[in-house]
Amino acid sequence: MKPHVAAVQHRLTGTLITLDGPGGVGKSTATRLVVDTLTALGLPVHATSQPSRAPLGELARHGTETYRGMALACLCAADRHHQLDTEILPALNTGKIVMCDRYVASSLVLQGLDGLPADVVWQLNHGVYRPDLSIILTGDPQIIDARLRARGGHSRFERATDSSTRETNGYTSAVTDLRDKSWPVTTVDATTGPPETIAATIVAHIQNVLTRKSPACL
Template sequence: MPGIFITVDGPGGAGKTTLLPLLGAALAEQGERVHLTREPSSGPLGRLAREHTAAFHGPALACLVTADRFHHLAEEIEPALAAGQVVLCDRYVPSSYVLQVLDGVPLQYVRQLNASARRPDLAIILTAAPHILEMRLAERGVHSRFEHRGSSAPEADLYAEHAGFLTTDGFPLYHVDTGEFSPQAAVHAITCHVRALLSRTPQV
């Protein structure tokens, strides 16, 4: 049976780092072979993007992130899916629709860059009220120039505003408010959704 591709995006502080290992463990307990990964990836282009986010801006960073994405797909994601694994990816194209736009890149340019990137079987968008996001970021510290201790509203708002574009572009969105649900409750809801997807995956 072919694997399924699940991406998890959302503003800084939404809980991706907490939720993904829990989701992976829950699916593994149900007998699935799970492959956890992230973007920017751990490959050479991904390391360059991750380590030099402060140095690259605008179209240069957008193109670097996209180049890493296609390399990531070819070298890691596609082989894992071909092997029948459930691939869980921390950040994917939806993050580019938000972060690159916040970095001054026109949305249409970002959409064109990612037009031929593989679409996930499920694109999870985590969210929470801006004051909750800001509190979490203040507690844990920021990890890049896209995360800050000011208002989280612009980033959260763009995820909401761009949902229609993502749906039009072939991303099956599933929204989870981590301000309303505990990580365990969120994982349970997502796992049920994934089980439904797996039951519809054709045998090969």
């Protein structure tokens, strides 16, 4: 049995929600609004992002011009494994909802743009904790591109002229791959309404997950 199949993993008390999507789609804004909403509901939330803010994560975050292909993929995977051990899993063990801005789906897409096959990305991420829900923000590539150009690209991937279309197509493939690996995944169009509406949709998905995990908690 493959190591990333959900059945082999021990599930923790907390809930891991991951948010991925093309640069400029609105992940950071959505994460902030969702965290604010869940906190207002009295739920324990821990917000984080990948790459992490640890030294290894900062190297990956700011090193996309220096590191490419397998080198960057290894940096991102190593940071993810370290962050899981030191931050995410401890938070899940205390029963928190962990909201993570970027996770494995982003690696499948961005490392794919660097020419790495998906199987290689999965091997590097062997044993990572499967989210309770992986949310992929998507939408009209032209709208996403306009948002991205307005704020400016944060990496060489985002600064590429065709990045929004290529990333949007990449996430379509990633959704299929995640589902094939038995990861719970849903998509949310982030270009059809204001950020508050998108966040409300995400919160509804999270509440459904929490209800399935513990019907008495909501």
